[in-house]
Amino acid sequence: MSAISLRGIKKSYQLGENRVEALRGVSLDIGSGEFVTITGPSGSGKSTMMHILGCLDRPSEGEYLLNGRNVSSLSRDELADIRNKEVGFVFQGFNLLPRTTALENVEVPLLYTRPVMPVAERRERAMKALTAMGLADRCDHHPNQLSGGQQQRVAIARALVNEPALILADEPTGNLDTRTSVEVMRILQELRERSGITIVLITHEADIAAYGTRVIAIRDGDIVSDEANEIAAAQPVTVMPVDGG
C-alpha cells in the first residue's frame, strides 16, 4: 500500500476575473519510506500540491488517499487531527513562535493532540525530539537566540514530536546557507533511513532535489518528469556532526 495516492487531482482558484488552474489532474503514488523531492519553477503548482498533501487545502476534483484513507471526505476537525498526528510540517521560514522557548515550540503540536496529553508527557516527548536533533542544551533558548540551522532543527523536532509517518518540507533550505542546507538535508535523509518516514520535499534548487530517492518535476500544474534517483537511494548517510552552526 502506498502512503500517498493521488488520483486526478485538480485545483483551481478564482483570482479576480481569471480562473487559475493550479493543478490539472495530477495522479501520483508515493510509497512508504520514499524521499520524494518535487521541483518546479514558481507558479508551477508545487506549493498547491504541498497544501493538498498536507490537508491544509482540499482539491477541487480528484481523490486523495493518505495511508489508505480518503482524505477528501473528512471534516475540518478530522483534517486537523490528521495534520496533528500523521503529518509533520517543515517550513521555509521555520515558523517558530517568537518569545517562546525551543522546548515549548516543539510542544505546540502536542497541545492540540486529542485526547489531552499530560504536561509531563508533553515535556518528555518534546525533550526527546529536541535531543534527537542535538539541541537538548538549547531547550530554553528563544528562536532569536538560535542560528538559522538550529531554528530549522527545532522546527524539524516539532514536526517529528508526534511521530508522524509523513514529513512535508516546503523549501526547508530556502533561508539557509549552503553548509547548513546540507546539514538539514542530511538530517532528513537520516530520518528516512533510520525510521522509514516518508518525506516529500519541495524545492526549486536542483542540488537539494538531488537528495531525494525520487525526483518529480512539475510545470504548469502537471507532472513533467518522475525519476528514481538511484544514487541518493543507495548512498549511505553519514552521521551528522553536532556543532553550533
Next chain:
Amino acid sequence: MGFDLPLRHSLGIAWTALARNCMQAVLAILGVTIGVGALVASLALGGGAQSALDEQLRAAGANMILVTSGNYQVKREQRMDGGPAHGWLDRGPQPWNTTQHGRVMQAVLMAPADDLLGASATPVRFILAHDESDPMAVHDHPTAAERLGDAEAGLGAAATLTQEDARAIEREIEGIEFVVSGVHENARIFADRPDGEQWYTRLHGTEADLPRVRTGWVLRQGRFLTAGDVAGSAQAMVLGRVVADRLFGPDSDPVGRTVFLWKQPFTIVGVIDSQSWATAPAAGDDQFDAVYVPVTTVARLLNVAKLNTVLVTTRSVGDTTRISGAVTKLLRARHRIAENRPDDFEVRTQAQQLLGKGLPPEVAHVVAGNMRSVDQLTIEQLSSSLTRANRTMVLLLGSVAAVSLLVGGIGVMNLLLLSVTQRTREVGLRVALGARQSDIGLQFLLEAVLLAMLGGVLGTLTGVFAVQVLQQFFRWSAVVSPGIAFVAVVVAALLGIVFGVYPARRAAALLPIDALRHE
C-alpha cells in the same frame, strides 16, 4: 466546543498577546474598568437608597398590619352624623374609677374580698356594667346599640382570632415578615412575693418576634422571651422600663427576680426600654408600662384559646394594602363568614392607627371613615413614589453603566481584531500543526475574557472605592455586598464573551494557507 486545550498554556498565550499590545490593552481594560465601576456604583447606590427608604418607613411602622378580634366599627359607619368615636386604639390602661364630664366610664370596683366572699384577703376586681339606656348620654366606648351584636361581632361567642389563624396568615400569605399573636389584659402584679409591692399595668401575652417588630426597643437588661419560652409556655416575664422602675426602683436590675401574676411566680428575664431618649416612657404607656409574657402562658393560666390581636409586618412597605386585603380574605374564609355578613375581626394598617392616634375622638372618627384613601395617599403613596424615584435613579445610573460597558466592550473587540490581524501567521501555523477551529476560537475568546475580567476586577475595586467616597463625603447610603462584586465579575466575563465572539470567529475562520502566507 470542548475546552480541552490545556488552559495554562492558553492563558500564557493570551497574556503574551495582551502584553504585545500593552498600551492598547491598558486602554481597553480602562474602558471595561469604567463600565464595571459604574455598574457596581449604581447597584450599590440603588440598593442603598432602597434599603434606607425601607428602613425609614419600617421604623415608622408603615409595614405593620394589626388584626384585632371582634368588629366594633361596622354599625358606626352607617351613622350619618359620625357619632361618638371611641379611642380604642392603643388606649393603654385606663385609670380606674375616673369619670369625665358627662361621660360614663366602665367602672371597676375594688372591693376587699372578705367583704364579699369572706375568704381571701386579696382584693378582687369587679367590672360593673353601667346603664346605656339614656340615648343622650355620651359614652367613651361603643354602646350596645352601636356595636354589632356580640355574637355577630364574634365577641362573647367563640373567640374570633386563634393561634391557628395567626399561623395560617404566616403560612399562606406571601410577603410577610413576622406574625406575632397577642393577648392583652390589664393586670396587677406583685414584686418578689404574692403580697409584695404591687403595680397595675398592661399585660401582653406575646411571641418571641415582637422586638423585631418594635424597632424602637432596646433591651436594657437580660433578653426578650425566646421561642422556647413560648413553646413551653414558660412563666417568664419581660418588664417594661416603667414597671421595672416602679417595682424595683429606678435603674435597678431585676433580671432573675420574681414577679407574681395571678398568684403565679414569673421569673424576670429582661427589661425593655425605648431606644430614643426623646420619648422617655411614662406611666400609662402601652409599651413600657407593661409586662410581656408568652402568649401560650396566658392561654394556659387563663385556660383560653382566644387572641386579641395578631400583629403582621410585611417585608415591603408598599405591600400593606395588598396583604391586609389578603388577610381579610383568608380570615373570612377560615371563619366561614358568608358573603353578606360583616367581618368578625378588623384589619388595620399602622398608618391608619397612627392617623387616628392623638386626635379628638370626633376627628378621629372622620379620619377613620376616610381611612382607605388617606392611608393610601400617605404612607403607601409616599413609599411607592419614593421607590419609583429611586428606581428612576437606578435606571439612570444603570444606563450610564450600560453605555460605559458598551464602550468598554468595543475597546475589547478593537484590541482583539488587532490581535487577530497581527497573529494571522501564528494562527496559520497552529492550524497546520493540528489546532482545530474551536481551539483557535477559544484561544481568542479567552484573551477577550481575560482582558474583560481584569477590567472587571479593577472596575469592582474602583466602584467600591467611589461608593465609599460618596458615602463618606456626601452621606449617600449604599449597600456593597459580595453579591454585587460577583455580579460585576460575571458581567465583565460576559462582556468579554459577547465582544470576543466576533474576533474569535474571524480568527477561527481563517484559511490555513492564506494565514500561512500572510505577512
